[in-house]
Structure formats: structure tokens, C-alpha cells
Amino acid sequence: MFSIPKPYLIFVGEGLEALDVKTGQGLVEWRPEWCSGQYRLTESAYDLGLVDMIPSAAKAAGLATMVIGGATFGGRLTQAWRAAVVEAIEAGLNVASGMHDRLNADPGLAKLAKERGVSLFDVRGLPENYAPNVGNGRRRAGKRLLTVGTDCAVGKKFTALCIERDMRKMGLAATFRATGQTGVLISGGGIAIDAVVADFLAGVVETLSPDAEPDHWDIIEGQGALHHPAYGAVSLGLLHGSQPDAFVVCHEAGRTALIGYPEVTTPTIEECVMLNVTNARRMNSNVHCIGVSLNCAALTPQERELALAELEESTGLPVVDPLFGTDRLIEAMVSARPC
Amino acid sequence: MFSIPKPYLIFVGEGLEALDVKTGQGLVEWRPEWCSGQYRLTESAYDLGLVDMIPSAAKAAGLATMVIGGATFGGRLTQAWRAAVVEAIEAGLNVASGMHDRLNADPGLAKLAKERGVSLFDVRGLPENYAPNVGNGRRRAGKRLLTVGTDCAVGKKFTALCIERDMRKMGLAATFRATGQTGVLISGGGIAIDAVVADFLAGVVETLSPDAEPDHWDIIEGQGALHHPAYGAVSLGLLHGSQPDAFVVCHEAGRTALIGYPEVTTPTIEECVMLNVTNARRMNSNVHCIGVSLNCAALTPQERELALAELEESTGLPVVDPLFGTDRLIEAMVSARPC
Numbered sequence: 188m189f190s191i192p193k194p195y196l197i198f199v200g201e202g203l204e205a206l207d208v209k210t211g212q213g214l215v216e217w218r219p220e221w222c223s224g225q226y227r228l229t230e231s232a233y234d235l236g237l238v239d240m241i242p243s244a245a246k247a248a249g250l251a252t253m254v255i256g257g258a259t260f261g262g263r264l265t266q267a268w269r270a271a272v273v274e275a276i277e278a279g280l281n282v283a284s285g286m287h288d289r290l291n292a293d294p295g296l297a298k299l300a301k302e303r304g305v306s307l308f309d310v311r312g313l314p315e316n317y318a319p320n321v322g323n324g325r326r327r328a329g330k331r332l333l334t335v336g337t338d339c340a341v342g343k344k345f346t347a348l349c350i351e352r353d354m355r356k357m358g359l360a361a362t363f364r365a366t367g368q369t370g371v372l373i374s375g376g377g378i379a380i381d382a383v384v385a386d387f388l389a390g391v392v393e394t395l396s397p398d399a400e401p402d403h404w405d406i407i408e409g410q411g412a413l414h415h416p417a418y419g420a421v422s423l424g425l426l427h428g429s430q431p432d433a434f435v436v437c438h439e440a441g442r443t444a445l446i447g448y449p450e451v452t453t454p455t456i457e458e459c460v461m462l463n464v465t466n467a468r469r470m471n472s473n474v475h476c477i478g479v480s481l482n483c484a485a486l487t488p489q490e491r492e493l494a495l496a497e498l499e500e501s502t503g504l505p506v507v508d509p510l511f512g513t514d515r516l517i518e519a520m521v522s523a524r525p526c
Numbered sequence: 527m528f529s530i531p532k533p534y535l536i537f538v539g540e541g542l543e544a545l546d547v548k549t550g551q552g553l554v555e556w557r558p559e560w561c562s563g564q565y566r567l568t569e570s571a572y573d574l575g576l577v578d579m580i581p582s583a584a585k586a587a588g589l590a591t592m593v594i595g596g597a598t599f600g601g602r603l604t605q606a607w608r609a610a611v612v613e614a615i616e617a618g619l620n621v622a623s624g625m626h627d628r629l630n631a632d633p634g635l636a637k638l639a640k641e642r643g644v645s646l647f648d649v650r651g652l653p654e655n656y657a658p659n660v661g662n663g664r665r666r667a668g669k670r671l672l673t674v675g676t677d678c679a680v681g682k683k684f685t686a687l688c689i690e691r692d693m694r695k696m697g698l699a700a701t702f703r704a705t706g707q708t709g710v711l712i713s714g715g716g717i718a719i720d721a722v723v724a725d726f727l728a729g730v731v732e733t734l735s736p737d738a739e740p741d742h743w744d745i746i747e748g749q750g751a752l753h754h755p756a757y758g759a760v761s762l763g764l765l766h767g768s769q770p771d772a773f774v775v776c777h778e779a780g781r782t783a784l785i786g787y788p789e790v791t792t793p794t795i796e797e798c799v800m801l802n803v804t805n806a807r808r809m810n811s812n813v814h815c816i817g818v819s820l821n822c823a824a825l826t827p828q829e830r831e832l833a834l835a836e837l838e839e840s841t842g843l844p845v846v847d848p849l850f851g852t853d854r855l856i857e858a859m860v861s862a863r864p865c
Contacts, residue, residue, distance in 0.1 A: 261659060262725075287725070324755025324790055381725040388724050388759045413762075414808045416663025420727045420763030427758050451663055454808075465804055469753045469793075 191283050191308050191372075192251035194223040196242065196275070197235060200257035200268060201228045206340055206446070208233045210285060211256020213369040217348060223250050226275075228267060242271075242278035252281040252308075254372065262287030262311070269293070276300050276307075283308035285368020285379060310371045312382035313391070322389030322428055324470065329399030332520060333431040334409040334480070335463050337438045337453045338445045339418065342509060343409035344370050346437050346480040349509040351406045354517055360403040364396050366425060370408045381410060381421050388421065392428025404520070407431070413462045414454055415445065423466060430470040433520050434463055439482040440494045456502050477519040478505035530622050530647050530714045531590035533562040535581065535614070536574060539596040539607060540567045547572045549624060549708055550595020556687055556712045562589050565614075567606060581610075581617035591620040591647075593711055601626030608632070615639050615646075622647035624707035624718070630654065649710040651721035652730070661728030661767055663809065668738030671859060672770040673748040673819070674802050676777045676792045677784045678757065681848060682748035683709050685776050685819040688848040690745045693856055699742040703735050705764060709747045720749060720760055727760065731767025743859070744768075748776070752801045753793055754784065762805060769809040772859050773802055778821040779833045795841050816858040817844035 197211040205212060215222050215235050224240035227233075235256070242253060253275040259265055264272070264286055272290065275282050276299050284290050290307040291297055300307050313319060332350065334343040347363055347370075354361035363370070365377025383391050396405040407429050411418025436459050445451045454462070460476045467474040479498060483491040491508060499506040505515040536550040544551055554561050554574050563579035566572075574595070581592060592614040598604055603611070603625060611629065614621050615638050623629050629646040630636050639646050652658060671689065673682040686702055686709075693700035702709070704716025722730050735744040746768050750757025775798050784790045793801070799815045806813040818837060822830040830847060838845040844854040 287723075322756035324787060382723055384721055385724040385727050385760045385763060386720045386757065389756050413805070416766055416809060417661035417728050418725065419766045419805075420759040421724045423752075423762040424724060424759030427755055448663055451808075462804065465801065466752070466758075469790075470755065 192281055193221045194250050195221050196224045196226055196240060196245040196250045196253045196280065197222055197237060197256040198253050198271060199225050199227040199232050199235060200271070201232050202257050203231060203233060205233060208235060208257045209340065210254070210258065210369040210372065211235050213344065213373055214254065214256065217373045224248070225256075226253065226271065228271065242275040242280055246278045246280055250280065252283055255282070255284040255286060259286070264288040264293070269296070272296060273299065276303050276305055279303060279305060281306045281308065283310060283372065285311045285372065287311060287382060311368050311379040313378060319383065319387035320390045321387060322393055326430065326471070327393070327396070327398045328401060330402070330404045330433075331396055331407060331429055331431045332404055332433045332435065332477075333407045333426065333429045334437050335422070335426070335434050335459065336409055336412045337436065337456070337459050338412050338442060339415065340446055341437045341439045341442070342480055342482040343437045346435060346509045346513065347406045347408045348373070349513045350517060353513045354404065354406070357514075357517065359517070359521065360400065362403070362405050364405050364407045366392070366395065366408045366410050377408075380425060381418070385420060385424070388424030389428035392425055396429060409437070412459070413466060416448060416451060426463065426467050427470050431467060431474055432471060433475060433477045433523065434467070435478055435480050435516055436460060436476060437480045437482065439485070440491070441485050456498065475523065476504060477523065478507065478516045480509045480513070480516065481506055483508045483510070528647060528649055528653055528710055528715055528717070531620055532560045532714060533589050534560050535563045535565055535579060535584040535589045535592045535619065536561055536576060536595040537592050537610060538564050538566040538571050538574060539610070540571050541596050542570060542572060544572060547574065547596045549593070549597065549711055550574050552708055552712050553593065553595060560714070562587065565592065565610065567610065581614040581619055585617045585619055589619065591622050594621070594623040594625060598625070603627040603629075603632070608635070611635060612638065615642050615644055618642055618644060620645045620647065622649060622711060624649045624711055626650070649707050650718045652717060658722065658726035659729045660725060661732055665769065665810070666732070666735070666737045667740060668742045668744065669772075670735055670744045670746060670768055670770045671772045671774065671816070672746045672765065672768045673776050674761070674765070674773050674798065675748055675751045676775065676795070676798050677751050677781060678754065679785055680776045680778045680781070681819055681821040682776045685774060685848045685852065686745045686747045687712070688852045689774070689856060692852045693743065693745070696853075696856065698856070698860065699739065701742070701744050703744050703746040705731070705734070705747045705749050716747075719764060724759055724763065727763030728767035731764055735768060746770070751798070752805060755787060755790060765802065765806050766809050770806060770813055771810060772814060772816045772862065773806070774817055774819050774855055775799060775815060776819045776821065778823070779825055779830075795837065814862065815843060816862065817846065817855045819848045819852070819855070820845055822847045822849070
């Protein structure tokens, strides 16, 4: 769908936390061979472990595209970031962005890019010339797994990418389906659905995961969370359009409140399973939860083992830390009786 | 949010049937005090019972905005209608439209409006210069009722308008909050949310129903249905952003399958209540269903009485035909204990 010239200069901005550079981190982790430098606006900005470069040096070193690797609140292009984009264009780099504020919608940036002969890639929203339809609810051939979550940023994309990788290692047919800008940048396909007009959301997801062979699995990247005050609508459109046979609940160990919403507690795994099954079963009455993917990044090894064992005990479901493989989820997924 | 100057000149066009002037009829029915004239292009055009005026006479009589009250096939602006819009702008009237063809997207109309110092209101989608935010989930003061449904086109807008009217008759403080284009034109405010990007849906709905006095009720127009294969996402964003204290389930007597989805059965009232409560209670733990609004248009009077009684018996909820008043719903709504 998109064909973005490589290698990449990852634009970090001034964010201090890993979460501020989610897209950059995903690219470094899943496509390290494409990431040749980072552009940080301040010394204290998060370090992705790449060589620091300013755009002109990146161009001189043969890099092709500056990818916006950071995130601002609401996906807005701030003044400082816009200046960095101008700097990259002036240096002769293409720029790729998953922000809500589209680079191509900024007349000044579009004009400058044209003058310098570089391209601006907006990977959020629908590709050009894609005419969306409303959902039809028709059951499609093949199997589908969706990664759902107790919050944003708990590992839904990561878990889906791990499952695809691990299934392929086992010789199983699996395709990762990206639904967010980072996933689109990593996989080179899919659609960042959160920028789709709500009326067309389920319909777009239906086309994202078309009919397939009976034993092929689409591993669909989840977004948001059904109970999330801001993003519940995106999650429901995704759940309906995916009509999943199976889902994994992704959770971060120790997270007790939603990120950015300190007064909103995270649901229990059981609540999350119930809410997803309740909403999904009208599209696929056989939907079931096959397990939990627990993000243990904040835990010591001992704490991790304890957390996994406790959650497995309390939920009765397979619980894995995806960093150490997702085979137990895959076994639960493929061994479930066909219905 | 839209705020369209009144009073209105209703543009009828040349349509012969009531159905050709649906929006105009809705306006005359629900906001007669705003409708001071009609502009018909032919003598045989449908008569809304208003004084016939051409735009210049309307302006002289103190009217403020010409509202496109008719509908063309596909929501297109025909040549004859465009000429009428030009005439209105030239006369110094604002123009409001819910058509797919946006007035502001027509460079000639936009330029002319600017020259004459009038505004063009395209009530589908977000108003210009409205920068949406994501939802914050913060509880707002005042009370909120949402009309939900077992399908599209079951009477959610009609029921909400009836409840607002009947509450005001009782001396209660109520404000209808429009979420669709016809509702926006009828109420002169609100946002047609089906054209909002999914990420911002709940946030837009939050701003649509701001803080209010403790005993004031916002009566929010519902859209779609939570279990709908295409529009569930819209309904969930609306449910979350509304954080309703109360909801009414709207249903059409005798409808057994979703419109346009002959293989998808309508849910029972109980299923619909359960799904809405399950999804809404994280935003407002005191949410409850106060009753059912049954659209009995297809029934004889005898069938109607029977249908109302049967549904009341089976659900244990007040069930009304909104054509005959919504007082019983309002009593259930305001008598519920404050929490």
C-alpha cells in the first residue's frame, strides 16, 4: 500500500518516556534493518539506541526518509515538530507520519516538499482512492484472532506480531493485519483505523481481513479498549468488523489506572473478557478468549513468574509474557474445536 | 457546535410530495416558531403552510437563514438549487444545508458568501474551525438521557424530541441534543456525529452535552445500535461520550430483522438493555433503562394497545407510543433516586 523509501531517520522529538516514542520503538524492534539514525530535539529526549543525526547529516549519510517516531497528545503537529519537518524537507528527506494532523494537509509543507522533490507520507487514515463502505456483517472464510486490551499501550500490536512470528515458525499460516500507524509502518500494509470516519469503521475492518483458506489465521492488531472513555468506539468497530473466532487479552502487570486517565481504573481480565464476548458474539457466536498476554516490562524476573502464575490461577486461562514466546496461546488457539 | 441564526426561510424547491421536503416538514413540526417563510420554485411544489417569500423579501422581513428543507436524489446540489442558494446569499441570507454536496466546498458559493458577509452552514460533519479532542471521561454536572435503539430508523430522534417537548410542558428543564443532520437543523445546534473520525467521537459527544444545572436534563438523540454490524462503533462512542444517567430503548413494533440486513435479527428489548447497561456503566455506574418507546406506525389501534401491553408485561418497563405522549417515561426518569 505505502512504499516508503528506506533507510529511516527516526524523529524522536523531545519526549522523555518510551511511551512518547512508541512508533520509533516499534520500528527499531521489528525492523531494525531499516532504522539508521535518530533525531532528538533535546539531549534529555528518549534514546532509541540509534546514532544521533540532524536531517542534513542523515541525508549526507544516505538516509532517505524521516519517520515521525514520537507521539503528541491528540496526534497534533506542534510548532517545534513542524519546524523539524521543514528542516528534513529542506535537507532533502522524505517525511512519513502517522499523526492526525496530516502533513499533506499543511499547504506550506506540501509546497516545500514539491519544490524539494521529496514525498510526504501520511499513513493514518484511508489510502487515497479507497472508497469505504459500511459494514455488511457477512461471515468470511478463514480464522481470525484479535488482540484486545485492558488499556491502550499494553502490548496489543506486539502480541499480534509475536503470534504471527511464532505461528510461522511452527509452519502455520498467519498474516499480521495492521490497524495502527506503527503497525502499518512495520508491516507495509493495513490501515490506521482510528482516523476512519466512524460510520465506515467496521466496513473498513472487514476489507482489511478478507476471505482466506479455512485454516489460515489473520492476526489482527487491536486498538484501544472497549471500556476506554475515548477509544471505545474504535475498539467496537474493530471487534465487529473482525468477527474474531478467538481473542487474547493484553494487559500490563501492575497497571491499575488507564494511561492519561488516573481516575479510571483498569478492568479485571474477567471484566475485559466478558465485555468483549458480550459485544462480539452477535457477529460470531463461537468467539472465545484463548488466553492472556501479560506485559511484564516493569517487573523483576521473580515478580514476573509470580504474576504469570497468579493470573493463570485466577483466570484459568493460559497467561504468557510474549517476550518469551506465545506458543501456549497458539496451541490454545489452533486446538480449539472448529465450530 | 453549530448555532444557526433564526428565523428560517425554508427552501422547498420543486418537490411535490411531503417526502421530498422531509427536513422542512420536521422543522415546521418541531420548530414552528423558527419557520417564518417558505421558498418554492414552482406553484405545484409541496406547501408547508408557510408564507411564500423569495429571498429578498425574506431578508426585508427580518429572516436570517435559508434552510434547505428539501432533498434531492443522492443529496446533490442541482443547478436550479444552486441558483436559489446564490439568490439567498445575494439577498444577505445565511444558508444551511444537510446535503452531501457541501456548500462550503463550492468555491463560487464560498467566495460569494464571504463577499456578502453571510455564513454557509454544512451541518453534516464537524463545523469549520472546530478542533476535536479525544474524550476525557470526566463526569459532568446535570443529567443526561440517551435514546438507544434495536436498529436504525426506529424513532430515536422522534422520541428524544417528544421527551424534550413533554418535559418543557411539565416545567422541567430539558435540552434536545442533536447528533444527526436533521436533528441539527431542527434544533439549530449539535453535530452530525456519523461523519466524525472514530478517535474523536466520544470527545465530540462530551462537548455536545456540557456541564449543566443539577436538575437539567440533556435529551441526547441516539444513532445506530450497539449490536449493528456497521454502526455499532458510532453507538458506543455516543454512549460513552453521553455518560447517560438514563436511556430509553426505541423499537419498531414488528421489526424482526435489521433494515438492510435481512439475516441479522433484531435483538430483544432485554438484550438491548443488557448490552447498553454493560457498555455504559463504566462511564456512569448509575445508568439505567427507564422504559421503551415503541414505534407503532405499522399497527392498527387495537394491535397497538396489545403490543404496548404485551411488551410492558414481558419487560416490566413503562412502554409508550411516543405519538401519544412520553409522560410515563419522564416520570420514571425524574423519579429515579439521585445517586
